[in-house]
Amino acid sequence: xxxxxxxxxxxxxDHEPLGTKRKFWFRDGERRMLFKAEERGTGExxxxxxxxxxxxxxxxxxxxxxxxxxxQSRTPGVVCxxxxxxxxxxxxxxxxxxxxxxxxxADAARRYKVREHTxxxxxxxVRLLQPxxxxxxxxxPDGARSALDVFTGYAMLDAWIxxxxxxxxxxxxxLVERSLHxxxxxxxxxxxxxxxxxxxxxxxxxxxxxxRSIGRFVRRARSAFYPDVAAQRPLTTVxxxxxxxxxxxxxxxxxxxxxxxxSDDTIRGVVEEVPTHRMSQTCRDFTTALLIENRxxxxxxxxx
Ligand SMILES: Nc1ncnc2c1ncn2[C@@H]1O[C@H](COP(=O)(O)OP(=O)(O)O)[C@@H](O)[C@H]1O
Ligand SMILES: [Mg+2]
Numbered sequence: 677x678x679x680x681x682x683x684x685x686x687x688x689x690d691h692e693p694l695g696t697k698r699k700f701w702f703r704d705g706e707r708r709m710l711f712k713a714e715e716r717g718t719g720e721x722x723x724x725x726x727x728x729x730x731x732x733x734x735x736x737x738x739x740x741x742x743x744x745x746x747x748q749s750r751t752p753g754v755v756c757x758x759x760x761x762x763x764x765x766x767x768x769x770x771x772x773x774x775x776x777x778x779x780x781x782a783d784a785a786r787r788y789k790v791r792e793h794t795x796x797x798x799x800x801x802v803r804l805l806q807p808x809x810x811x812x813x814x815x816x817p818d819g820a821r822s823a824l825d826v827f828t829g830y831a832m833l834d835a836w837i838x839x840x841x842x843x844x845x846x847x848x849x850x851l852v853e854r855s856l857h858x859x860x861x862x863x864x865x866x867x868x869x870x871x872x873x874x875x876x877x878x879x880x881x882x883x884x885x886x887x888r889s890i891g892r893f894v895r896r897a898r899s900a901f902y903p904d905v906a907a908q909r910p911l912t913t914v915x916x917x918x919x920x921x922x923x924x925x926x927x928x929x930x931x932x933x934x935x936x937x938x939s940d941d942t943i944r945g946v947v948e949e950v951p952t953h954r955m956s957q958t959c960r961d962f963t964t965a966l967l968i969e970n971r972x973x974x975x976x977x978x979x980x
Pocket of ligand 2: 695696845846863
């Protein structure tokens, strides 16, 4: 079972204003840690933890999350260490895109439906970066060496876990001394269809109606990447993965090989480690089925 780490709100250093949920930074010995509260009951805590374990299995550079609970209020959530301990700094994707193109709509209030967040613009920006610093690269396959190769792995992760939230503040750059590195992947709480009701999950697991099936449901996942600035809709998560892997094909193959090596039992095991009071049995069954179906689709390179 994944441990649930206690977080003492009296250790709070400062609030983190970015993003949507309440969160604060605190000190744990020498480490600067972030607590992200899950107050809405939408499952972002277990989704974040499962995504983190899947990143580890793939070998992706990723922020490590643990389940957590704020003492006194007993608010559930997750904790992670900063990926940019001072003097390093995290610069978010929108600021990098703005630095490259002064007309880029970097306004933090507009995170969704930003048509300028195209695959081409993001790839051009990521190509300017170094890969993540060495300590993050330990698990990365040999075929994925450049920052774009690694980012292609993030796009595959997003398609696997149905992460629709890779907007321009959910990827970034580590500024270390004077070099710019791709940051490890972070913020996967809005994935795995975590906010469905158990009633809908049960229905989709049991149905004989193909239209209601999980196979049909998972095809609806949309990324936050646009094919071009005139497009009406963002790409699906699988289309976005294909677009990035098309630019980085050896890396795409290396990431797919990693995914292909992860068995159904391993996936089930990752999900089963979530404590039962944080995730119902229906939710576990549905989440496992979603991951198995998305892995199958990615490996089969199926058309949408
Ligand atoms: N591990 C981390 N290291 C450094 N900064 C972080 C880390 N996690 C989050 N942040 C900062 O906090 C912001 C919000 O966190 P995020 O995980 O994206 O939460 P939300 O789900 O609310 O968007 C991020 O955009 C980033 O600026
Ligand atoms: Mg975020």
